[in-house]
Amino acid sequence: MSGFDWIVPVFLTVITAATPLVFAAIGELVSEKSGVLNLGVEGMMLVGAATGFIAVTVTGSYFLGVAAAAFAGAAMALLFGILTLSLMANQVATGLALTLFGVGLSALMGQDFVGVPVDALTKLNIPGLSDIPFLGPILFAQDALVYLSIIMVGVVGWFLYKTKAGLILRAVGDSHDAAHAIGYPVIAIRYLAVLFGGAMSGIGGAYLSLAYTPMWAENMTAGRGWIALALIVFATWKPGLVLLGAYMFGGITILQLHAQAAGLDVPSQFLSMLPYVATIVVLVLISKDQSRIRKHAPACIGRVFHPAA
């Protein structure tokens, strides 16, 4: 038994590493399904992380902290929406700019909070269930956001594929001209999808600064926003696969920490490179099967919609 003691902590850390990715990717997935490519995920996560952290240090309420992070992420997304949907700016360029803006803005907001300690988000403790050996700590003793992230995947999957509103959202992403001709408000639907994506990215960021490493540091997302974006392509825009992929990528991130702790003779730089190498390998493998991508990829992604004529 004692030889396998490390398994439970590894599982726990994989879950915490994966949760921010789940939030960011599932939010961006909804945005992309409506046909909007928002490359500002990294920036929205950072602003969410800073805002959430500040709100918690000031108010002491984790609920307010997470709400503030969602709000901040959505505010960033609103800016993106105004630029790309109303002013019809190029989505790729605007998204990149949003990330750069988010890096700077979050650093500015958080400069007085660097090194301030907060308690990590408390883990729920369900008496009885949490005490089950092995499964208990993994399944029944997580913090509330972990459960929320998994619920959100289910909700998004149900919304997109089982409701009329979800069908309309996918329709807007598949052909905005046809949706407009039938009479759906393309721009309004895209605004809502983009705002949802921003809010989820914000919460994903807050998970980093409140639970994963309870502190604020500049640029603390360290590329997770980009991994979330790659994850969506990896999952071929399917919510269930997003969850799976996030846990895989989370696992790779954690592997390096544990490998170092175990004293494996591998350079740490190589291990920290792994998630990105995995992203590239997966993207190449997936791209071989074009038909699979085409079936699920929103055909209008990244295209500006001109409602005239």
Next chain:
Amino acid sequence: MSETGGGAPQLELRGITKAYPGCLANDHIDLKIMPGEIHALLGENGAGKSTLVKIIYGVLAADEGDILWEGVPVTIPNPHGARKIGIGMVFQHFSLFEAMTVSENIALGLPGRQNMRSLEKQIIDVSKNYGLPLDPQRQVHTLSVGEKQRIEIVRCLLQNPKLLIMDEPTSVLTPQEAEKMFETLRRLATEGVSILYISHKLDEIRALCHKATILRGGKFINECDPTKETAKTLAEMMIGSSLRAPAHHKAVKGGDVRLKVRNLTVPATTEFGISLKDISFNVKSGEVFGIAGVAGNGQIELLSALSGETRSQAADAVTLDGEYIGWLSPNERRDLGLAFVPEDRLGHGSVPEMTLSENAFLSGYNRMKLISAGFINNISSARYATDIVRKFDVRTPGIFHTANSLSGGNLQKFIVGREILQKPDVIIVAHPTWGVDAGAAAFIHQTLIDLAEKGAAVLVISQDLDELFAISNRIAVISEGRLSAAKSLKEITVEEIGLLMGGTHGTGAPKEASHVA
């Protein structure tokens, strides 16, 4: 059928006016459609038909004028409002979602929420009832164009419309498919549904419609009974001047073979692509060779194999004036005297974001000598573009406007003009007059015939049989990537071509491929 005597019209328009900056798209237009009436709306490109229809369907708001529905003035704020009072529309460019199933597409056009299971049953019922077979579970991108149109019609019918608007519905159908659709429409009319039918095809309108309203330049010109007019008089009302049918040239006397295709086989590149199977034909000097076929049967693939976008496996699969060109690139083929007008105007035929002058340069720089000392000669490029605009009556504010600012028909005139002015030895044109108005279409047809008479070989790929019969010397039909044996115009009828287009070729068919050269 139509009770013109008593009762309020289903729809009445009074003095509808809509102005765009710099143009009056609709100028006090009146229109009256009775219940159960099939009413044609006729006019050239830019006559204001689309604007008028969009106003009826609530996509646009009129600046002035009244809409009366069953005798009562109404405002139609958006398409949802139009559908609510009983107006359905089948679009010219389908408003379908390719990655979704038939039933999902139909659900999107219906108000409120649907139970998918019972919707599928309804779809099957309606489609059986009206002879429009459809499988609700199929993904739309796997369907033929005719089937896609059925989705649109069924989507409208499920809402029990009182007025059905159809925008150029037969432009993508085989003659047989079109005839089937007419039966459906006639049946709907006997059930009291009014139909507003927009089409360029005058024979069709004469066969189907009870009334016709003619628009020209945004103005109401006339209302007439199309069954009492001839195609010629209708066309003249439309364009406001007399129409000259393309003069058919004398029979080609065994000219030299200029374009030769031998056993051309190209495997499909995508899951839903068409592979070309063993295609062989010749086009002679002085000849217009027509290839008929329903869209999506290999026309795009054939054109890219001929233009050089896809290279052939064998160099001798394509021969131009005796030279093997199967391995050459599009530009090398251009230099040898081959010109092409692809099906896709924006993207293949032109670079949408570039100006007309730049687009003229891109295709003609070598043959028109638009390069001096390695640099673009802007003056001669502009002169070339201006020449195209003037000779082919391209309506544009100027040659420094981008290609995507032109309407489809005008861009087509520009692209066809650009290729013809290069005086090619062989020209391959896909859908030369797609979306082009009658006057300009006649001009393009005449130019192609003139080009052939001067010794060029002209290959026309089109699904418009009237067009092919008007200009071709010989016709072959492409279906599922196979080309039928070419027949001269005298030896083939529209019915035979229709059957070949529907795919009655191949092993099972009793009809053997007779070789007529």
